Amino acid sequence: MSDNDNGYWDALSHPTITVNDLQFLEPVPLTDVSIDDDFWSPRIETVRETTVEFVYDRLVESGRIENFRVAAGETDGEFQGRFYNDSDVYKWLEGACYFLATHADPELRDRVDDVVDLIAAAQESDGYLNTYFQLVEPKKKWTNLHAMHELYCAGHLVEAALAHRAATDDDTLFDVAVAFADHIDRRFGPDGEDGVPGHQEVELALVKLYRATDEDRYLDLARYFVDRRGAPDSRLKHEVFNPGEIAGEAYDRVITEDGEYDGTYYQDHAPLREQTTVEGHAVRAMYYYTGAADVALETGDEELVAVLDRLWENMTTKRLYVTGGIGSSHVGERFTEDYDLPTDTSYAETCAALGSVLWNQRMLRLTGEARFADLQSRTLYNALLAGLSLDGTRFFYANPHEMGADGHPLHDEDPNRLAAERQGWFQTACCPTNVPRLIGSLGTHVYATGESAVYVNHHIGSEATVDVAGTRVTLDQDTAFPWEAETTVTVTPADPATFELALRVPEWCDDVTVTVAGDPVEATSCEFLRVEREWTAGDEVVFEAAFPVRFLRGHPKVRSASGAVAVQRGPLVYCLEGTDSPRPLHQVRLRPDGDVGVEHDPALLDGVTVLDLAATVPDLSTWSDEDLYLPDAAVSTERTTVRAIPYYGWANRGPDEMRVWVDAESPSG
C-alpha cells in the first residue's frame, strides 16, 4: 500500500463483521506455545526473574499476604491496606502460575503453594472469601456491591485458581474458587438476590470457570451480570441512595450535581445492548466488554457481538490514543468525550491497555478479523509495554504522552497524577500485578485455531503445536518483528494435511511479499493472508515487507494533535525524549517529507531501532539573550535531525522531556 492509503484507520472505520460470519477461534494453550523471540524473550525473562519476585516482596511488605494469614486465624492482627487488596495477591498468583506452566521453578512453586494454602485456610466454611470483609465488616458482606469489590476480587480468585491448576495439576485453589463461585451463584442471579459488580471482572472469570467445568450455572451467572447491568431499577443505584445500609461508603462520583444517579462511571447508565459509546472507568469498561464477548463466544449471541463492535468502533475512531492507550482523564480514570485525547494530562492507565488487549483477543476469536489483532499489537507494544521499566521493577500507572522539561508535568500541581518516572509500588497496585499476568500469558495470544484453520495472530518468534484438520501440526515462527517485517513460519504437520493457514499482515506494512513453499502469494496489509493447501513437513511461509516510517496526523477535532504528527514504524509508536534532541522539544518542528534515518542501536535501551527525523528548529543566531519578541520576518529556522525512540522505552534514562505528538510542518498535500 502507499502512504496515501487510509490503511489501518480506514479498516477500523469500516468493520466487516456480519454476525453470520462469527468464527469462534480457539486460543492455543499456553503450554503448547514456546516463545523464542529476540524482542519478547528477554522481556519475559525479566518479568519472570525479577518482576514476579519484586511484586511478591511488595505484597508481603504491604500486608496483603498477611491479611490472609490473619483471616485464617493463623496469627493475630488487623486488616491492612485497601478493601480490594486480595485481588493483588490473586493477580500475582495468576501471573506466577503462567510462568510456572512454562518454566520449572521449584522455589517459586513453593512460594505459590504457600500462598495458596493461606488463601484456602482463610476461606469460610460457606465458601465466602474476602479478607477485608472477614476482618473489618463481617456483618456487611454483599451490602455494597457498587464500591466494595467483593465480586471483583472473586473474579481474580477464579482466574488465579484456573492458572494454578493448569500449572500444577493441584486442585487446592481450584476447589476454593469453585466453592466461592458456588457461594456467589447461590446468592445472586435471576433466582436469587439482584445485583451486579461495581467493578467488572467476575463475568469473564465465570465464563473461564464454565469452560473449565462445563457447569452451565457459571455461564448463566456471567450472562446475568452482563445483561442485568444498567437496568433502570439498578441495585447499585439503590445502594448509592441508601448508604446507611451498606458497608464502607457510597460513591459520590455516580451522583450528579442535581442529585440524580449517573452510573456511567461503572457502565451502569444503560443496558449494554443500548450502549453506543465507550464510557466511564476504562478498566471496568474493558473487563466488561471482555466478559460480554466471552459470553458471546459461548452463546453465539449475535446481537451482543454487534453491540460490542459498535462500542469498539466508537473507541477506535474517537477515543483511542495513537499508542493504544485509553481513558484520557485522571478524574475517574475514565473515557470522557469524543476526540478528548490530551497528551500532557493523558491518563491511559496501564491496566486499561491490558483490558483492551483482552477484549481484542475475544473480538479476534469471535470474528477472525485482523483489525482486532492490529489493535492488540498497537496496545501491547506501546501503551502496555510503556507501563514497565526495562529492569522490570518500576511501573507507570498513568501513561503521559507528553512530559515537560526535566520531567515536570506541564499542567499539574500534583506530581503523582502524571509521574515523570515509573514507580515501584502504589497503594492501589493494580498495574504492577497486571503486567506479569499478561507477559506471562503472551504465548496464548500468538496463535489461534479455527475450523480447519490455524491463525498466526502475531509475529512473535515461537514454536507452537496445534491440532488442525485432524492432524498435529507444529508451527515454527522466526521473525525480525518489531524491528523489521521479516517472518518465516515453518509448518510441520505430523502427516500431510489440507488446512488454511491465516497469517496476519499488519496494517503498518508496505510492499508485502509472501512465498509459500517458494511460490509467491498475493497479499495486502491489514488482513489475514489465508493460504489453503495441503501442507507437508517443512513447508515455509516466508513473509517480507517494508516498515515505512509513518507520520500520523490526528483528526482535526483532537486538540492536542493539532499541527503535530506522531511517528510510527511497524507496530511501534515513537517519541522524542529530551536527551536525544539538540533542542528543547517545543522548538522542534518535524518535516514529514524529509529523509528519515533508521538505525538499530543494540546498546540503547536494551536494543532499539532509532529514527533520525528531519526537523526545523528556530535559528538561534537570529535571537539574542535580550530579544523577547521579534517580527516574524526577522527570524528564521534551520534544519536539523532529531532522534526518536520507541515510546515504550521512554523514562528509562531519568526524568526528561518527552513528546509523542511533535509539532510538524503543514502537510504538503
Add this chain to the structure above:
Amino acid sequence: MSDNDNGYWDALSHPTITVNDLQFLEPVPLTDVSIDDDFWSPRIETVRETTVEFVYDRLVESGRIENFRVAAGETDGEFQGRFYNDSDVYKWLEGACYFLATHADPELRDRVDDVVDLIAAAQESDGYLNTYFQLVEPKKKWTNLHAMHELYCAGHLVEAALAHRAATDDDTLFDVAVAFADHIDRRFGPDGEDGVPGHQEVELALVKLYRATDEDRYLDLARYFVDRRGAPDSRLKHEVFNPGEIAGEAYDRVITEDGEYDGTYYQDHAPLREQTTVEGHAVRAMYYYTGAADVALETGDEELVAVLDRLWENMTTKRLYVTGGIGSSHVGERFTEDYDLPTDTSYAETCAALGSVLWNQRMLRLTGEARFADLQSRTLYNALLAGLSLDGTRFFYANPHEMGADGHPLHDEDPNRLAAERQGWFQTACCPTNVPRLIGSLGTHVYATGESAVYVNHHIGSEATVDVAGTRVTLDQDTAFPWEAETTVTVTPADPATFELALRVPEWCDDVTVTVAGDPVEATSCEFLRVEREWTAGDEVVFEAAFPVRFLRGHPKVRSASGAVAVQRGPLVYCLEGTDSPRPLHQVRLRPDGDVGVEHDPALLDGVTVLDLAATVPDLSTWSDEDLYLPDAAVSTERTTVRAIPYYGWANRGPDEMRVWVDAESPSG
C-alpha cells in the same frame, strides 16, 4: 523602519540610560489636561458614570464602608471582610476624586465627602487608622508587618487624601493622612522601630506626601523603607519565625521546604541595590520599583536608577507578556523564571499591569526615554484595558492569554483561577478599585515637561496647558490612535517662545513623516522626535505613519510561543476569539506572509479595527467521522481567513475560546 528591524525589542535590550543624562521630567497636573479622544473619552465616561458607582455599591454591600462607621463608634457591629479592606475604600476615593477634579458632580462629591468624614471619625487620637486592627486586634497593631498590610493601607490613604485635596481644596482627609503618616514616621525608621511593609505602597505615597508638604521626613522614611528591605536581619523574617508574637498568621510562603527564610515573594530576599531580576509578587514588585524611582526622582540617586533599569531590562527581555502583562503564575501571583510565560495559565494580574504603568511613568520622568512610554502604552491598551468589561461593571483579576472551547480553562480544575468571563467583584477587590484610579488619572500621563521642553508622551486626543521656557503654552492634540497613526499637535504659546517639543514616535510605526509648521522633519520610530524652534501660535506638528500588522515571534525559550505568532497593529495586541473563526482555534495556522485585511467596524465591541488574517486550516474533506489518525500524506490543508480583534475586547460576547498566540507557518526567512 522595515519589518526586518529589531525595533522595539531591540530598543528594549539596549537601554540608553547613562546616569548623567537623568532628566527629571515633571508630569502635567490632571486639571491642566482635558482629554477629548475618540478612543479614550467614551471609556473614561463609562468608568466615571458607571464603574465608580458600581464599585461604591460593592464597597457598601461588602461592609467595607461600614467598617469605618463601626470603628468611629457611630454604630455597633463587627469588622467585615479581609484585613486589607480599608485599602479598597481609599482606592475608590482616590479614583472618584480624579473624576471630581475634572468633572463637577455634586452627587459624587457628597458621597465622597461622607466617606471622608467617616474615615476621619474612625481615626484614633494618635493618628492610627486601620479598621481591622481597631476592631479585631487592637493590642497587636504593628506586630505583623509582613502579612497584615497596615502600611499598605496607609499608603493608599495618603494617595486618596492628596487626590481629595486636589479635587476639593478640602483638607479633611489630607489632615487625616498627615496625622497617620506622622504616626508612622514617629514609630518607624532609622531612629525608631525597624521594619518595612509586607506589601509595598507606602513608599510611593510618602514621596507624594513629601512633594505636597516639602517635609523631608516623609522622603526620608520612604527612602528608609526602600533601602532597608532585604536586609539580612530582616524584621519580616523575624516575624515569620516568631509567629506567637504577631497579629494574624505568619506567611508560610516565605519559608522554604528546608525551613529557611526566602523573602522573594515580597522582594525581601536581598537589598534592592543587589537585585538583578524581577521577582516575587508582581504587584508588590511594581509598587516597590515605583516607590524607589520616586525616591530617585527626588534624590537624584543615580545608583538606584541603574538598579531599576537593570530590573526593567530583565522584565522586558525575559518576563513580559506581549500584552505587557506580568507575573505569570497564579501561585503567589508572581514572577517565576526567565521565559516562563504560559498562555493558558497566565496570571498577568490587572493590578500588576497598573503597577507597571506607574513604574514606567517614573522611569520616563527620570530618563525622557521613549521605551518607557512605549511599554506604558503596550500595557495600557492591552494588559490593563482587558481587565475591564466594555460596560464598566466586570473585571478580570487574572488575564489569560488563551482560553479553551466554550470558555473552559484548558488546564485548571479551579475555574476561579482563570475565569473565562470578567466578574463583578472579588473578595480581594484590588483590581476593581484600581482601574478607576488609573483611568481617572490618565490625563497626567499624556504630557510631561522638562527643562525648556514639553513632551507628548502619548497620542491621546487632548488639550493641555503647560509652562515651558517661561511661557504658558497650550497643546491641542488631535489623533486617530490607536486605529491609525495620524496625530496633529497644535502649539499655541501665549507669546512666541523657543523650546523643544518632544513627540513620541512609537516603535510600532512605519514610514513616519512629520511636518512642523509645514516643513518636513526627519523622524524614526521608538524615540522622541525632538524639535527645538521658536514656536508661534497655531504651529502644527503633523505626524503620519503606517501601522503595519506585525506578526511577532517569541524567543525560542518561551515554550507557549513556540511555532506561534502574536499579532500587533499599532499599540494593540490582537487575539482570535472563537466566535470570529470558521474553525476551532487549535485548527488555525496563521500565514504571516499572507495578505491582511484591515477594517474598522464601528458596530463591533464599541468600535474596533479588525484584522482578517490569512491562515491554513485542515482540509476537512480529507477526514471522515470514522478517521482518528491518518498518514500525513493522506491529509491536506486549505486556505482561509480568520478575524482577529483587539485583545482588550475579548470576553465581551460571552464565554468563548481565545488565543493571543496562534499557531503559524514557519518563518520563511
